[in-house]
Amino acid sequence: MTGLRIDRNQCVGCGICAKTCAFGALEIKEKKAEANDNCALCGMCVDVCPFQAISIEKEEQQADRTYRDVWVFAELTGDRLAPVVRELLGAGRKLADQKGCRLAAALIGGGNAFREAELISLGADVVYFCRDEKLADKREEPYTAVLKQMVERYRPEIFLFGATAFGRSLAPRLAARLQTGLTADCTGLSVEEENGLLRQTRPAFGGNLMATILCPARRPQMATVRPGVMPPAQADTGRSGIVREVPLPEFPERIKGIKRVPLPPAKSIADAEILVVAGRGIGSRKNLSLVTEFASLIGAEYGCSRPLVDGGWCEYPHQVGQTGCSVAPKLLISLGVSGAIQHLAGISRAETIVAVNTDPHAPIFSVSRYAVVGDCVEILKEWIRMLKCR
Amino acid sequence: MKIIVCIKQVPSSNEVRLDPVTKTIVRDGKQSVINPFDAYAIEEAVRLKETCGGAVTALSMGIPATERLLRDAMSRGVDEAVLLSDRVFAGSDTLATSYALSLGVRKLGPFSLILCGKMAVDGDTAQIGPELAEMLGIPHVTEVNRILSVTEEEAVVEKQADGFLETLSVKLPALLTVSKDINMPRLPSIAGIRYSEKGPFRLLGAADVGADPERAGLSGSPTQVVKTETPRREQECTYLEGTQAEQAAAVLDLLREVRR
Numbered sequence: 001m002t003g004l005r006i007d008r009n010q011c012v013g014c015g016i017c018a019k020t021c022a023f024g025a026l027e028i029k030e031k032k033a034e035a036n037d038n039c040a041l042c043g044m045c046v047d048v049c050p051f052q053a054i055s056i057e058k059e060e061q062q063a064d065r066t067y068r069d070v071w072v073f074a075e076l077t078g079d080r081l082a083p084v085v086r087e088l089l090g091a092g093r094k095l096a097d098q099k100g101c102r103l104a105a106a107l108i109g110g111g112n113a114f115r116e117a118e119l120i121s122l123g124a125d126v127v128y129f130c131r132d133e134k135l136a137d138k139r140e141e142p143y144t145a146v147l148k149q150m151v152e153r154y155r156p157e158i159f160l161f162g163a164t165a166f167g168r169s170l171a172p173r174l175a176a177r178l179q180t181g182l183t184a185d186c187t188g189l190s191v192e193e194e195n196g197l198l199r200q201t202r203p204a205f206g207g208n209l210m211a212t213i214l215c216p217a218r219r220p221q222m223a224t225v226r227p228g229v230m231p232p233a234q235a236d237t238g239r240s241g242i243v244r245e246v247p248l249p250e251f252p253e254r255i256k257g258i259k260r261v262p263l264p265p266a267k268s269i270a271d272a273e274i275l276v277v278a279g280r281g282i283g284s285r286k287n288l289s290l291v292t293e294f295a296s297l298i299g300a301e302y303g304c305s306r307p308l309v310d311g312g313w314c315e316y317p318h319q320v321g322q323t324g325c326s327v328a329p330k331l332l333i334s335l336g337v338s339g340a341i342q343h344l345a346g347i348s349r350a351e352t353i354v355a356v357n358t359d360p361h362a363p364i365f366s367v368s369r370y371a372v373v374g375d376c377v378e379i380l381k382e383w384i385r386m387l388k389c390r
Numbered sequence: 391m392k393i394i395v396c397i398k399q400v401p402s403s404n405e406v407r408l409d410p411v412t413k414t415i416v417r418d419g420k421q422s423v424i425n426p427f428d429a430y431a432i433e434e435a436v437r438l439k440e441t442c443g444g445a446v447t448a449l450s451m452g453i454p455a456t457e458r459l460l461r462d463a464m465s466r467g468v469d470e471a472v473l474l475s476d477r478v479f480a481g482s483d484t485l486a487t488s489y490a491l492s493l494g495v496r497k498l499g500p501f502s503l504i505l506c507g508k509m510a511v512d513g514d515t516a517q518i519g520p521e522l523a524e525m526l527g528i529p530h531v532t533e534v535n536r537i538l539s540v541t542e543e544e545a546v547v548e549k550q551a552d553g554f555l556e557t558l559s560v561k562l563p564a565l566l567t568v569s570k571d572i573n574m575p576r577l578p579s580i581a582g583i584r585y586s587e588k589g590p591f592r593l594l595g596a597a598d599v600g601a602d603p604e605r606a607g608l609s610g611s612p613t614q615v616v617k618t619e620t621p622r623r624e625q626e627c628t629y630l631e632g633t634q635a636e637q638a639a640a641v642l643d644l645l646r647e648v649r650r
Contacts, residue, residue: 041481165551169532172517176524181612184515218612254529259557331648382638
């Protein structure tokens with residue numbers, strides 16, 4: 001029977017589960033916990049029960065073992081590989097080696113999208129491709145039709161997509177068509193030793209917890225992977241591989257492009273060498289001008305944490321973190337950022353982090369090389385004075 | 391035209407911390423709110439109705455208390471609301487949630503547009519929109535930041551993605567997820583608040599929409615969260631001592647080192 005199970009022998013009625021439950025679904029009746037209809041089976045109570053009295057039961061089905069190999073979706077930008085594809089191949093190669101299977105790339109594009117050799121040099125053992133002018137524009141329905149056909153014919157066990165705007169739109173459409181599981185925006189991937197399942201790690205609950213997610217029975221196990229997190233594969237032109245063409249399937253064409261204009265290449269904070277990042281600790285919107293002034297004085301770019309964008313203080317392109325931009329500066333100066341996990345995921349590739357925060361236990365310090373416990377606004381004023389008056 | 395808006399209830403605060411001693415989760419409040427991104431979808435649907443005529447239905451899946459948020463949507467111009475609530479739906483991942491929502495949509499009958507927020511702020515998956523569109527067999531466009539025109543047959547929309555500004559025409563019925571640039575959501579009006587108190591609200595269970603228990607809730611969810619944890623400390627951190635001026639100077643020294 002699927003559902004929440006409370007072992008009445010283990011339960012002591014301490015009530016920790018009831019306090020934890022966000023849905024008000026647990027009550028203590030006669031010194032034992034009981035679940036009501038509000039239960040969403042989120043599993044929070046299972047984790048917090050000190051007596052292991054709560055479990056979620058589910059009948060497990062067996063996975064179809066004819067699904068093998070690790071695949072990555074070779075997304076194109078124009079006729080070139082999107083940068084995230086190298087990262088997917090890097091991560092995919094490791095998974096494939098661990099599982100002792102092949103790494104394959106699924107390539108879809110217009111008539112000039114010849115990228116097989118490059119994909120093989122970057123680690124793919126096999127490239128499945130479908131090339132047609134009808135596929136020159138990246139559209140979800142045609143691409144879903146092509147990928148479904150590839151998956152049914154060649155059966156990948158794991159299928160990774162870049163969490164680009166297109167990847168995050170295409171992968172769920174395909175997952176729903178294949179009726180399989182999809183984990184969004186992963187920052188960590190590994191193989192479970194005992195059963196070979198893909199362990200997918202991503203920030204959850206607004207970024208305050210890391211969740212590890214499995215897809216035990218359905219195939220393929222699908223994930224989108226956050227760009228800029230996995231180390232990219234290095235090219236080796238000496239590698240060899242197989243190339244297989246997949247015929248063009250039928251699909252509806254219900255979306256037509258009318259116009260496509262490149263946006264002016266905004267100087268992305270992703271490429272900044274030195275980055276100043278402001279968080280809620282700057283206190284008020286007007287203090288943001290101190291941040292930008294300091295950044296320009298030291299020749300740095302500036303970013304911010306998500307609450308500042310949500311509050312309308314700062315524009316989205318400046319947002320650092322899981323749902324914003326992943327950054328990799330040599331030096332990151334973090335000001336008044338507490339450090340939600342999603343934010344930390346976005347700065348994990350920074351070389352040196354210096355953080356200023358009033359709370360000596362702020363999570364941001366756990367990833368920082370240097371910490372200043374204090375008011376970042378005061379420090380900012382100090383810096384500006386020192387830099388201007390020397 | 392008939393427009394459906396999908397809404398999710400999310401915790402009002404994302405500040406979920408593990409208490410280091412008791413290992414329990416410390417929450418600032420248990421109050422739920424409408425997912426902030428969904429507010430833009432509600433506003434856009436109501437604006438379309440005001441321009442083109444028609445009606446807006448808000449649809450959600452959640453615990454019975456979600457009714458309050460659906461009524462809040464009515465105070466902002468939504469005409470009617472439907473809540474899918476049943477223990478059978480508990481434990482749904484995105485696939486099972488989209489399945490339940492697709493049944494709710496079918497129950498509502500013919501429609502022209504479904505609008506969703508671009509993602510929910512608790513899960514951040516952005517998967518429900520595309521998965522729901524697929525289950526309904528209709529096209530979808532994500533992260534729309536302008537709806538330029540709508541007829542009975544098609545919508546012309548604009549989206550910014552991966553470095554391009556694209557204008558697309560989409561055959562209707564279709565599903566759009568909207569970004570926060572699309573509009574500025576209105577506040578409830580007095581008339582709206584009055585309307586919301588008695589506005590048409592329907593609660594539907596799994597049987598009402600003909601849900602297959604094998605495809606719904608935990609049983610219908612291919613993914614499983616096996617572990618949640620706070621991340622471990624990865625680095626030794628040196629706390630800079632001294633006066634504020636000394637601390638500030640030390641950081642500027644670091645800066646010079648990096649510059650070199």
